[in-house]
Amino acid sequence: MTVQTPRRYKASDFKSDINPIWCPGCGDYHVLLSVTRALAEMGTPPEDIAVISGIGCSSRFPAYTNCYGFHGVHGRSLALATGLKVARPDLTVLVMSGDGDGFSIGGNHFLHACRRNVDMTYIVMDNRVYGMTKGQPSPTTEPDWDSALSPGGTGLSPFHPLVIALASGANFVARTFSGDIRNATRIIVEAVQHPGFSFVEILSPCVTFRPDEREWKNMVHPAAVEPTDDPARAARRIMTDDGFNVGVLYKGRRKPFAGQVAAEAGDAAVFDEEFAL
């Protein structure tokens, strides 16, 4: 009997030859680097990984990897990924989204994906703006941010994705910053390896429509405390920090969603007797 040594991967093994459409300086380039590094570190072959997305700058992500990808419709990436993971529990499933795709049009799916706790990892690149449509406010945009679509600002309170994830039942909650590649890579590995639904918010500056976000690199700081398994404590910390705490904030112990399709299908003839008189 020969034992095969598992292949060692480099980050470049998980990159495709397609050039991203992102603007120079976009935080999403760093996220691509962190994700591919994390995948290389975990050593799962690229063909056993699926990267699923919706619509927006961040959602262009799958084609830039050398994994299987699905660039779906706006806001529905979590639903695509849920079907895929239940049908193919053998795959590693990553879902890549942005603050518009994930929290606005896809907001309801976010709540229910947290509740359902299917074993997959949801990475949202949050730049607090719709970039692909050239600069409109998203659910995480500050209330006074001026734009053509919302002159003088929306006046609306920003959405708190991490708290909402906790309240909805996500099993792993973390925040990181695109520019801190070492920390982001570590957190992505931990998120993928944690059972159930893992949510990672990556603060990823939009240098084109939010040049002020270049300052984020000076604003982020490590979370001062260890991750908790108490969602109420985690939520309180997140609600009272400055929004720039990075690190793993919550690790839950809920059992992942149980339903899955077996590799071998059973025979449908078993149903005939149900209807025969």
Add this chain to the structure above:
Amino acid sequence: MAEEKKLLETIAISIVGSGGAGALTAGTILLEAAGRAGWYGIMGRSVGPQIRGGEAAALVRLSSRPVECMSEAYDLLIAMDWNNAERFAADMPLAAHGLVVSDPEGGEIPEVIAASGATMTNAALKALAKEIPGGRENMIAAGIAAGIAGIPAESLMEVVDARLLGKGEAVAEAGRRCIEAGMAQAATLPHDFALAPAEGKTSPRWLITGNEAAGLGVVRGGVRFAAAYPITPATEILEWLAPSLERVGGALVQAEDELASINMAIGASFGGRAAVTATSGPGLALMIEALGLATASEVPVVVIDVMRGGPSTGIPTKSEQSDLNIAVYGCHGDAPHVVVAPLNIADCLFTAQWAVYLAETMQVPVIMLSDQALGQARALIDAPANVSFIARRKLYEGGAQGEYERYALTADGISPMALPGTAGGQYTADGLTHTVRGVPSSKSDDHLAQLDKRRDKIAGFNYGDHWADAEGEGDTVILTWGSLSGAAREAMHALSAEGISVRLVAMRLLSPFPEGPLLQALGDARRILVVEQTHSGQFHRYLRAQCDLPGDVRSFHRPGPKPIGAGEICTQIRDWIS
């Protein structure tokens, strides 16, 4: 006395009561007993919008030959009570020889019933039930119906035992005694008709609803994943699939909405597992964007739309065929996909299985347009043959990195699909216009090449004889689709018995439009009556847009909820040719 009775080849019985009184159970017992004794039959239901406590009617039609649609006139109406019955009394007109049996404790007979010309008589259903410990009036009603129709007591007792022994011998004994009391009561009631004898139980019989048949059809077709969002009148498909998929190694996920359910199904199918979801009009409207995605990214998926009255929330519990336009034309952009429709309850099984085969083989979304009249009706059918449409998806077996072209332009337009886990097959499925490799592109030639490919793969496919049921002789044609086929077929037989030769063309494949086979089937027809249950004549307009029909064409269309019956179609034809 029996020899004086007129023997009817088919008999229609309505059992009416307040919700919870058990009218539907009584109807089901009657239907199943008739099936065990060798008759065919169908049972629809008329229920109000109330969750509990409203009105309910079991509409049972029994026959010595297979039946595909409800009767237009009722021979027997048994009312346990008349609470709210006036709301649907107009939907069950009584035959001239009809008999109405009502419980004197059950309130006033609605005027439309009293004025029908049918014979009115009383039976103390509640009082009879009270005399039997554990007795229930609906079982008395079932006994009366069976007694008048002439269903043998042993068949009823078999059904009562099968259904009630699980609840204990006392419950079953009460049921048996109620049936006996009902049958004894029937002998005292004035009636001059009975059901003609069954032609014998020559084949194994099934009792199944259209929704169950559709569920079984997709599972036979290879579906092992379903995503579900409840909606009337499609929920029963999903509720059948939930435990059944588990039995065959599959899974059903309850989604948060229809946007999620269709995308879950697409995700599962991207992973290589045949997938389905079921819905009704409002849900289909929400799924349309994702159906465009499945078309563009070439991911097979089946959506069963059990149509109800529309638009908007419409009439959730009643049937209509008015989702044809959205099913065929709903997607933005040029998005060729397949639309099929089952022609009767038994055909829900066949067409659902075929839908999976078409989706999987051509890597395309398929919408199956069933409707409430099929989905929620239960029928006695001949045990269906196990058709072997084994869904075969053309797969990419793997190869060297960088060689694979997911959307390669092939002779038949169908390109091998790589499933996750296949080394060298990695690609990104995309709703963006893409190159053969799947890389997003906004170039004219890439756009045209992929639009052509997606059109040609379904237009050039061989659908065989399954595109329609065509039968009969003559230069007058009834052209219809989906669930109206049953009434149309019955009209054809009735007219032929009068010496009027009529042909039937009932379309199962609606899109891509089978122009060649349809024109061939119509041949040199002089008159074509297009029959459908819509307000605007959607099917007629669709046909006119797709081809030049031969001869004179008339459109007979009406919205729901009143079903279009065989007699009305006969009248249209008779008036036309005379």
